Amino acid sequence: MEKHPKRKVREVICSKIQDKCFNVIDQEASENTFVRMVQSEASPRVFLTQVYFKKIGDKEVIDKTIVQPSYFKGMIQMAFEFGTFGSLEDFGKGHVLQIGLGGGGINILFEDRFPQTKLTSVDMDSTMKYIAKEWFLVKEDDKQKIIIEDGIKFIKNxxxxxxxIMVDICYNEQSSLICPIAPFLDPSVIKAVSDSLTSSGTLSVNFLYAGKLTMENQENFEMDGNHILGCTHNNIPRITPDYLKYRRNKIDKEVRKIIGGDFKLNLQR
Structure with a gap:
């Protein structure tokens, strides 16, 4: 009989503004490691955050050698592919906006791998800020700031x-289109996002569809699972395999080592 990993619910937190609760769950990965996850009770198969921890004596320490989920890497690398950043040094001087905090997985990644990069995180629910700080050890300082505000109102004002700009805001209940939420597809919101980018800025969107969606005029392309969609103000040539190879060769080996990984990029001019 197959042995399932042990799980333990550490806390159940109910939102004051959403009619739903969230479970903080620890799942055993090995004898001394576990994965801490945030689960919406409205959609128990979807985990909003997954971070590996190590047990060192009585302490729980984040295992920063594992970046999970891998689409985080894709959302960051999109800006390198599009030429917003040419090197890790450039990225360290950048200002990144994250819409959708979750448990703070991106924040943990930035604190460890990109400590010089300025990160502003926006989430409408203070529950997420509590979870990120209490259970995932996320900190605010001169480089990282968390704003509790509706993401659409924030971007329009x-x-x-x-x-x-990384849009990683998802429905917390069963839905075919899980990420992004439909209001972010409104033309007025898209324009506000565009207006918030620098002249060479990049928009990176986590797209998660539960099921198979065949895109128009692309009979052999099916959107199933996590994809990273992006666009940029940069005037770039039509994206071809040769162009992508050229861009990747331009990216520092150090950057590829830090944010390399297995993720899907749907790049289209």
Whole structure:
């Protein structure tokens, strides 16, 4: 009989603004490691955050050698593929906006791998900020800031410019289109996002569809699972395999080592 990993619910937190609760769950990975996850009770098969921890004596320490989920890497690398950043040094001078905090997985990645990069995170629910700080050890400082505000209101009222905007905001209940939420597909919101980018800025979107969606005029392309969609203000040539190879060769080996990984990129001009 197959042995299932042991799971333990550490806390159940109910949102004050959403009619749903979230479970913080630890799942055993090995004798001294476990995965801490955030699960919406409305959609128990979807985990909003997954971070590996190590047990060192009585302490629980984040295992920063494992970046999970891998689409985080794709969302960051999109800006390198599109030429917003040419090197890790450039990225360290950048300002990134994250819409959708979750448990703070991106924040953990930035604190460890990109400590010089400025990151602003926006989420409408203070429950997520509590979970990120209490259970995933996310900190705020001069480089990282968390704003509790509706993401659409924030982007429409925003007067700052960002080098990279990452939209990772998803439905917490059963839905065919899980990420992004439909309001972010509204033309007025898309324009507001575009206006919030620098002249060479990149938009990176986590697209998660539960099922198979065949894109128009692309009979052999099916959207199933996590994909990273992106666009940029940069005037770039039509994206071809040769162009992608050229861009990847331009990216520092150090950058590829840090954010390399198995993820899907749907790049289209």
């Amino acid at each position: 925003n007067n700052q410019k960002f080098d990279l």
